[in-house]
Amino acid sequence: MQYRKVKATGDPVSILGYGGMRFPVTAGKIDEEKATELLKKAIEAGVNYIDTAYFYHNGQSELFLGKFLSAGYRDQVKIATKMPPWSVHKKSDLSLIFEDQIRKLKVDVIDYYLLHALNRETWAKFNAFETLPFLTNLKKEQKIAHVGFSFHGDRALFKEVIDAYPWDFCQIQYNILDELNQAGKEGLEYAASKGVAVFVMEPLRGGSLVKNLPQQVQDAYQTFDAERSPAEWALRWIWNHPGVTMILSGMTEDQHLQDNLLYAQRSGMNVMSHEELQVVSSVKAIYQSLQKVPCTGCQYCMPCPFGVDMPRCFDLYNSVFLLNQKNMKGFYWLQLGGANGTPSYASLCKNCGKCLEHCPQSIDIPKELLKVKAYMETPLMKPVIAGTKVLLKAQKLFARPKKNGSRDSV
Numbered sequence: 001m002q003y004r005k006v007k008a009t010g011d012p013v014s015i016l017g018y019g020g021m022r023f024p025v026t027a028g029k030i031d032e033e034k035a036t037e038l039l040k041k042a043i044e045a046g047v048n049y050i051d052t053a054y055f056y057h058n059g060q061s062e063l064f065l066g067k068f069l070s071a072g073y074r075d076q077v078k079i080a081t082k083m084p085p086w087s088v089h090k091k092s093d094l095s096l097i098f099e100d101q102i103r104k105l106k107v108d109v110i111d112y113y114l115l116h117a118l119n120r121e122t123w124a125k126f127n128a129f130e131t132l133p134f135l136t137n138l139k140k141e142q143k144i145a146h147v148g149f150s151f152h153g154d155r156a157l158f159k160e161v162i163d164a165y166p167w168d169f170c171q172i173q174y175n176i177l178d179e180l181n182q183a184g185k186e187g188l189e190y191a192a193s194k195g196v197a198v199f200v201m202e203p204l205r206g207g208s209l210v211k212n213l214p215q216q217v218q219d220a221y222q223t224f225d226a227e228r229s230p231a232e233w234a235l236r237w238i239w240n241h242p243g244v245t246m247i248l249s250g251m252t253e254d255q256h257l258q259d260n261l262l263y264a265q266r267s268g269m270n271v272m273s274h275e276e277l278q279v280v281s282s283v284k285a286i287y288q289s290l291q292k293v294p295c296t297g298c299q300y301c302m303p304c305p306f307g308v309d310m311p312r313c314f315d316l317y318n319s320v321f322l323l324n325q326k327n328m329k330g331f332y333w334l335q336l337g338g339a340n341g342t343p344s345y346a347s348l349c350k351n352c353g354k355c356l357e358h359c360p361q362s363i364d365i366p367k368e369l370l371k372v373k374a375y376m377e378t379p380l381m382k383p384v385i386a387g388t389k390v391l392l393k394a395q396k397l398f399a400r401p402k403k404n405g406s407r408d409s410v
């Protein structure tokens with residue numbers, strides 16, 4: 001296993017981290033026997049970082065990891081978990097949740113602690129509850145060793161967050177298709193230039209970079225090397241970036257683990273040849289040619305005075321055609337519908353024209369939004385959003401951490 005150091009502390013972490021979000025599941029629960037076997041094999045092969053979160057597997061992931069660690073593995077791995085913005089309703093919830101996490105994980109110190117899923121709303125919420133001083137105190141008290149955040153917002157916010165605190169690390173979505181989305185390559189390089197370690201999540205974009213590939217993409221990969229899998233191309237390209245410290249991968253099957261270990265062993269920083277990089281560029285170009293709207297996700301058009309998230313609308317709309325993902329409509333409803341925040345879907349556009357002058361791709365944004373609306377916003381959308389709102393409200397009521405430290409229901 002290769003290791004890269006977290007610049008702020010010199011802590012060496014394996015370039016392949018274990019993403020606990022996709023532990024194997026049987027009958028709706030973590031298959032503990034299978035997950036334990038996978039973790040043992042990963043650790044034997046040198047993986048030294050396991051990532052989880054308060055919400056993963058309905059709160060069972062931290063409990064399972066606590067059991068696993070206390071069976072003799074605590075000293076062999078770094079453990080990461082996250083503060084969920086959705087469960088924080090007042091400042092005192094921060095310490096209640098943190099103490100619950102320590103109890104579930106059965107540890108005295110959490111090695112890597114993140115603010116979960118930062119975007120404009122969650123960042124504002126964490127700031128309103130003075131979460132950054134809270135993290136500083138935890139670090140002073142040696143209850144956490146490294147402080148970081150996971151991110152799903154826009155690039156301008158990413159830089160703002162990076163500059164707001166002496167973070168040790170951050171976790172971003174980054175892959176062949178997201179070079180210009182969210183934090184993107186620019187954000188990655190910005191964080192690295194500030195000495196913040198970058199851990200990459202969604203390296204295969206939830207599997208969409210390895211399943212149902214357009215024929216042209218398969219041809220481009222195979223012409224270069226018939227043996228190399230699309231997964232290896234995708235991971236190798238990320239590890240090639242000097243600013244990347246680790247890739248987190250959710251490995252549900254033994255084959256996933258064995259493949260990823262092999263890919264990690266064959267990878268490196270700046271090892272891809274000019275020809276290999278050309279292959280990846282041509283794959284990106286193929287994906288771009290298949291998109292309906294030539295949006296690069298640069299976000300220069302933002303913000304919209306009526307709340308439309310144009311880059312996200314185009315990204316999800318494009319994904320239907322690029323990745324043959326029909327379920328993107330559901331994602332679109334849930335992510336942009338406002339069930340858990342402010343709505344930002346295409347039909348909120350009032351055709352004011354403010355965004356038009358900012359688009360370097362000269363996209364007729366309001367016109368394209370009409371197409372997004374027509375395709376993505378079917379009559380089911382509003383009832384689904386209303387139902388999700390009710391469910392989330394009920395979940396929040398049950399998810400509040402209890403003062404006596406007893407396990408919450410999430």
Ligand code: SF4
Nearest residue numbers: 304349350352353355
């Ligand atoms: S044209 Fe539509 S998307 Fe663009 S700024 Fe105006 S309302 Fe927003």
Ligand code: SF4
Nearest residue numbers: 295296298299301359
């Ligand atoms: S400015 Fe144009 S290319 Fe950039 S995100 Fe907006 S629509 Fe997409």
